[in-house]
Amino acid sequence: MRLLDTRPLRASPAFRRLWWAGVISALGGQFTVVAVLFQMWQLTASPVAVGAVGLVQALSMTAVGLIGGTLADALDRRTLVLTATAVQLSAVVLLAVHGLTDLRSQWVLLGLVALNAAGSGLGAPARRTFVPRLLPTDLVRAGVALVNLSFQVAMLLGPALAGLLVARWGVSACYLLDAVAFTAVLHGVARLPSMRPDGQATRPGPRAIWHGWRFIAATPVLRGALLTDVLATVLAMPVGLFPLINDQRFGGDPRTLGLLFTAVAVGGITAGAASGTITRASTPGVVMLAAAAVWGLALAGFGLVPSPWAALACLAVAGAADTTSVITRAAIVQLATPDSHRGRVSAVEHIVGASGPELGNFRAGLIAEATTAAIAACAGGLLCAAGIAWVALRNPELRRFGET
Numbered sequence: 001m002r003l004l005d006t007r008p009l010r011a012s013p014a015f016r017r018l019w020w021a022g023v024i025s026a027l028g029g030q031f032t033v034v035a036v037l038f039q040m041w042q043l044t045a046s047p048v049a050v051g052a053v054g055l056v057q058a059l060s061m062t063a064v065g066l067i068g069g070t071l072a073d074a075l076d077r078r079t080l081v082l083t084a085t086a087v088q089l090s091a092v093v094l095l096a097v098h099g100l101t102d103l104r105s106q107w108v109l110l111g112l113v114a115l116n117a118a119g120s121g122l123g124a125p126a127r128r129t130f131v132p133r134l135l136p137t138d139l140v141r142a143g144v145a146l147v148n149l150s151f152q153v154a155m156l157l158g159p160a161l162a163g164l165l166v167a168r169w170g171v172s173a174c175y176l177l178d179a180v181a182f183t184a185v186l187h188g189v190a191r192l193p194s195m196r197p198d199g200q201a202t203r204p205g206p207r208a209i210w211h212g213w214r215f216i217a218a219t220p221v222l223r224g225a226l227l228t229d230v231l232a233t234v235l236a237m238p239v240g241l242f243p244l245i246n247d248q249r250f251g252g253d254p255r256t257l258g259l260l261f262t263a264v265a266v267g268g269i270t271a272g273a274a275s276g277t278i279t280r281a282s283t284p285g286v287v288m289l290a291a292a293a294v295w296g297l298a299l300a301g302f303g304l305v306p307s308p309w310a311a312l313a314c315l316a317v318a319g320a321a322d323t324t325s326v327i328t329r330a331a332i333v334q335l336a337t338p339d340s341h342r343g344r345v346s347a348v349e350h351i352v353g354a355s356g357p358e359l360g361n362f363r364a365g366l367i368a369e370a371t372t373a374a375i376a377a378c379a380g381g382l383l384c385a386a387g388i389a390w391v392a393l394r395n396p397e398l399r400r401f402g403e404t
Contacts, residue, residue: 004149005142005276008135014192015134015143021188023150028181030158031165031174032092034261036113039099039171041243043106047373051240051365054358056110057117061355065121069347070208073340077126077195082186084123089182091116092175099172120354125347126195132334132342133195141284141331145275148327152268152319159261198339212344221336222345224391224398225288225329229352231387232292232325236299236380237360238315241373245311248373263312267319275327284328285401289392291324296384303377326353332401 009016040050071080095112098105131143165173216222242260246252271278281287298318302311330349337345360380367376392399 003274003276004272005145005280008139008143008146011136011139012134015131017188017191018130018134019146019150021185022147023153024181024184026151026154027158028092028178030154030261031162032095032116032178034159034162035099035166035171035174036095036109037239037243038166039109040106043104043109047240047244047365047368049106050243051362053110053113054240054361056114056358058355058358058362060114060117061121061124061358062351063121064118065124065347065351065354066209068122069125069212069344069350071122072126072129072343072346073197073208073212074343075196077129077197077343078189078192080126081123081189084119084126085182085185085189087119087122088116089179089186091119092178092182096172096175096179099170099175117354121350124350124354125343128330128334128346128350129197129339129342130192130195132339134192137335140334141327142276144331144334145272145278145327148323148330149269149272149275152265152272152323155265155319156262156269157265159265160259163259197343208344212341212348215337215341216345216348219336220395220397221285221401222333224285224395225332225336226349226352228288228292228325228388228391229329229349230356231384231391232295232322233353233356234360234363235387236296236384237357238299238302238318238364238377238380239357240361240364241368241377244368244373259312260315263315264319264322267316267321268323269319270316271320271323272327275323278324278327281328281402283399283402284332285398288325288328288332289388289399291321291328293385293388294318294321295325296381296388298381300378300381300385303374303379303381332398336401 009019036053037050040053044050068080068084091112094115095109098108098112131147132140135143162174165177216226239261246260278284278287295318298314298321302314302318305311305314333345333349334342364373364376364380367379
C-alpha cells in the first residue's frame with residue numbers, strides 16, 4: 001500500500017496543472033505571510049498589532065467570502081477565480097511598492113493586507129469546488145490530500161526562505177516573488193474547462209447566503225466538521241505568538257522566526273506524505289476529531305515546555321495533527337455537499353478555515369499582552385481539546401460518516 005496516493009495526478013491532466021500552480025502559489029503566499037508579520041513587528045513591536053493583521057484578514061475574508069460563495073453557485077467558477085487572483089496580484093504588487101518606498105505606515109500595510117484577503121475570500125469558495133469537479137468521487141479524498149500536501153511543502157520551505165530573503169533584501173523581495181507566483185496561478189486556472197454549477201444556478205444575494213447557512217445547520221456532518229475547525233483555530237492558533245516567542249527564545253533573528261513556521265510544516269509534510277493511509281480510512285469523522293484533539297494538546301505542550309527545541313518538537317506534532325484534520329475535514333465537506341450548494345458551503349468552510357486562525361492569533365496576542373505567551377498557548381490548547389471532546393460526544397453522525 002502506497003503511503004501517498006498520487007492517482008489524481010495521473011487521472012486528470014487538468015487537476016495536475018491546477019496542482020502545480022497551487023504549489024507555486026502556496027510558496028509565494030508563505031513569503032507574504034512571514035514578510036507581513038515581520039514588517040508589522042518592526043513597525044510596532046506589539047503582539048496586539050501583529051494579531052491585528054489576522055483580525056483585518058478575518059474581517060475582509062468573512063465579508064467578501066460570503067459574496068464569493070453565492071457567486072460560485074451562480075457563475076462560471078473558473079472566471080470567478082481568475083478575477084479574484086487578479087485582485088490578489090494587485091495587492092502584493094502594492095505591498096512591494098509600500099516596502100520599497102519606505103512609507104513605514106502600519107495602516108497602509110493593514111489596508112493592503114485587507115485587499116489581499118478580499119481577493120482570497122472572493123475566489124476561495126469557487127476554487128474549493130474544483131477538486132470534486134475534476135476528479136471522480138473515489139479520488140476526491142486523495143485529491144484533497146495532494147492539495148494540502150502542496151501547502152505543507154510550501155510551509156516547510158517558504159518561511160525559512162522568506163527569513164533569508166527578508167534578512168538579505170527586505171520584505172519587498174518576498175512580495176515581488178508572490179506576485180510572480182500569482183501569474184502562474186492565472187495561467188493554470190485559465191487552462192481549466194468552464195465550471196458552471198450543476199443544476200439551476202442560484203441567484204446571488206442575502207437569501208442565497210441564508211439558505212447556505214440553513215443547509216449547514218440542518219446537516220449534522222457539516223455542522224460538526226466546521227465547528228471542529230472553529231474550536232481548533234480560534235481557541236488554539238499559536239502563530240500570533242511566534243514573533244514574541246522568537247524575541248524571548250531566539251534573540252529576534254528573522255531567520256529563526258522562520259524555524260517556528262517550519263517546525264509546524266515538518267510535522268505537516270510528514271503526515272501529508274503518509275496521507276494515503278488517511279484518505280483510505282473508513283471513518284474519516286473519527287480521524288478528524290482525534291487529530292484536532294491532538295493539535296490542541298500539542299499546542300498546550302508548546303506553551304509549557306521550557307526548552308526551545310522541545311517547543312519546536314511540540315509544533316511538529318501539532319503540524320502533523322493539523323494536516324490530518326484538514327485533509328479529512330475538507331474531504332468530508334465536499335463529499336457531504338451537493339454541487340448546487342458547494343459554493344456557499346465552501347465559502348463558510350473558507351471563512352472558518354482562513355479567518356478562524358486569524359481570530360485565534362488575535363486572541364493569542366490579547367492574552368499574551370495581559371499574561372504571558374506561555375499561558376496564551378497552553379490555555380488555548382487545553383480549551384480546544386475539551387471542545388473537540390464535546391463535539392465527538394454530541395455528534396454521532398459525524399463519527400459514523402463514511403461507514404458502509
